Amino acid sequence: MSKTEYQGQAGELRARLVQAQYRLKDADFAAIIVIAGNDNFGRNDLIHVLHEWMDPRFLETRSFGHPTDEEKERPPFWRYWRALPPKGRIGIFYGSWVRRPLMDRIDGLIDDAALDDAIREINNFEKLLVDDGTLLFKFWLHLSEEELGKRLEAVRGDPQTASQVSRRDVDLLEGYDRALAVYERFVGGTSTAEAPWMIVDGSHAGTRNLTIGRTVLDALRRRLDAGQTPPCTPSADSAAEPSTAPKMSGEGRGLLDALDLTQTLPKGEYQKRLERYQAKLHGLGQTAFEQGLTSILLFEGWDASGKGGAIRRIARTLDPRDYRMIAIAAPNDEERARHYLWRFWRHIPPRGRIRLFDRSWYGRVLVERVEGFAAEHEWRRAYKEIRDFEEQLVRHGILLLKFWLHIDPQEQLRRFRQRERTPFKQHKMSEEDYRNRRKWDAYEAAAEEMVRRTGTDAAPWHLIEANDKRHARVKVLRIYCQELERRLA
């Protein structure tokens, strides 16, 4: 292809890409372009070209080097979550979630089994993005051994670029076969139906650029033409999802309606235990901070089931520097423009800190399900997404405790009436509370399924009989103390 020919084609492509970007701006999805491969130098050039071809105002390029300490203190994917582009934008990612496991395997720091674990995590993450409507491109820029050798020589030969050749580049050429085997395992493992790799021959820059530009353009247009309807994957995977056995703590042996709500704790005994556990928690909280044990406690349950009161009894004992309360209400527009889990990833605390969630990501399978804010295929796939999310937290060493505070409809009504009579609680009441009450059965079914599908060994649900507030508060405190003790032992 002659230079003129290339420029002609590039000019046309550029105009169309910018047009597509302007249509994307108002669309309900984001695009992500992952660039990887063994052609580091071509990659930089490609990114420049993409920046020139597209309107940089709607384009974000994110590269990832060594994690910062704020990143190191969170699960590995936190840094990628925080960099996700909002709907309407294109994000170019490189040195991304792809790089670390590849390099670690090539360097022999991890074995094949660990690489396969990483592949599984990547596939989960990418599936989640694609399910959410993200248009995901994965380009693998590849050079044969011969081409890679030529490329290194050329870069080295130019005084302007010579310094860019690192020891690592040379190693990768010398150990070409070994690296290739890792690439093949990795690319094969992460080429899924949802997010296949496109292998691009890196040896001809012009062809490479045009191929990639056209692929992006075509897919963008196809999606834009298809309208705003999200990719309604008939939830084969979620329908087929095996029913996981419920995990419950303490007394409760059945599901929600099997809980013994008659349990009470007399006031005198309550005061005694409350003080005992609070004193204990105070000390454990300090130790946890010193040892860098992070806690995330989330509270779900009926309106007026006493979530706030239970949270306050815990918070009271902690150093205010160490904890933060996160009350989950409607998402704001930065949050709405991304995957529903994004707003929770934002709140993952640094090492040794505590977050107390008053409602949580489970809203997806509770209120969003019941009120129809999420489509059925959306809340159905959320069970697995949530399990994956929580698994990441737990694997990072975070103590994750999930509490469901259970009351019966009569108790709720009693509390609503009482709130209406208590000056500093009146504001908590609205017509909506009564409206939600009328959907008790739907909410109960959702809660039952949630407990069944998301109670895992790593992150079991703690079901709390909460008709008696004193019983509930002490039980929550006791469980948190026990779990801290177990972990700090």
Place this chain on the structure above:
Amino acid sequence: MSKTEYQGQAGELRARLVQAQYRLKDADFAAIIVIAGNDNFGRNDLIHVLHEWMDPRFLETRSFGHPTDEEKERPPFWRYWRALPPKGRIGIFYGSWVRRPLMDRIDGLIDDAALDDAIREINNFEKLLVDDGTLLFKFWLHLSEEELGKRLEAVRGDPQTASQVSRRDVDLLEGYDRALAVYERFVGGTSTAEAPWMIVDGSHAGTRNLTIGRTVLDALRRRLDAGQTPPCTPSADSAAEPSTAPKMSGEGRGLLDALDLTQTLPKGEYQKRLERYQAKLHGLGQTAFEQGLTSILLFEGWDASGKGGAIRRIARTLDPRDYRMIAIAAPNDEERARHYLWRFWRHIPPRGRIRLFDRSWYGRVLVERVEGFAAEHEWRRAYKEIRDFEEQLVRHGILLLKFWLHIDPQEQLRRFRQRERTPFKQHKMSEEDYRNRRKWDAYEAAAEEMVRRTGTDAAPWHLIEANDKRHARVKVLRIYCQELERRLA
């Protein structure tokens, strides 16, 4: 006061505080409660009480220990900006901007002059918050030497709290007089008309809590009753603001209309110089990254003055990992809920990185002024706020370059027409562009005043004659190269 009496009063106060919080939720301002003083133990107790009295869903407590590396790589106030509560919320801050200069002075790490510098910065910051409508409370919890001694003894005597007494607490008691002198200088210096300290006797916890709770309640109510009107400070300070002499680089000697727009660069010469400066910038960019020199370049100028093109000519030479382009459009709702500078503080890069702003914080005194999005007292005080902001960037060692790309109305019209004929530029054009054109004089007056009031020694404006795009692009590149060379020498 008896315990029953306290509980009665506290109960009443609590109900009223929660009511006020619910009103605040929909109001157009945030409240910030700064807690400082020499009573560390009382402080923790106070924060617990405030958490119990108020609805924690609309309350955020932020404490600040050692800065993280992400924080260390930015100007010192970055961490406070990122923690500012949105409108409708209350933020409790401690260990905040107050603590570090106080402790450093007490420890003898800084002298009085440096403490006074810190005081000036704090006053600027607090004034900016208050001017923006923030209801700012500053409580200084104080204990006399005798009371402090008693408090330490009590904390030490209780096995549950004994471990909380640190070497530092003991030092502060032993060096009470010395610390007191520092406190007095600091509290005196930071007690301004906008943000006075309220000194609270820490010796009686009950009285302390009620006093502080009532102060917060009364001020909240007064402000809420006054309606949504922002505190319209008659801009005495901005009217009295001395006209700063314009700083200009290169050829331009006059103000905007004195620029010689006839300057051109023939194509052949342009190509040569472009290549030369781009090659130079490529190398300088690498060195800057290695040496940790951060750059922020901002581009302002008329519509179609070539900002994007100039930015792309720079970006093209840089490693895509090192820079990010920030296109400033309308703020989103997280941004609208805070001071207008908040959205720019978000984009301050870490060490060694580059940010290219296509439009910037100067929108406040340009489009927001002309279109009436900001009231006169708001854009008038913005000059000083912006100077203070930029001074912080520069003092942190960031290379800040501000470019105004200047064209005349005839050239703009020519470019609009051309854009309408160019496929990949058509989308840039809208009716709004022609509307803005009709306000040329108002925009020019705003630009003139901006250049005059915000061109400082530390952060001068570079006025670019941009009727000829080639001349403009090369000039911008040249200035960036020169400034990098000067700083890297």
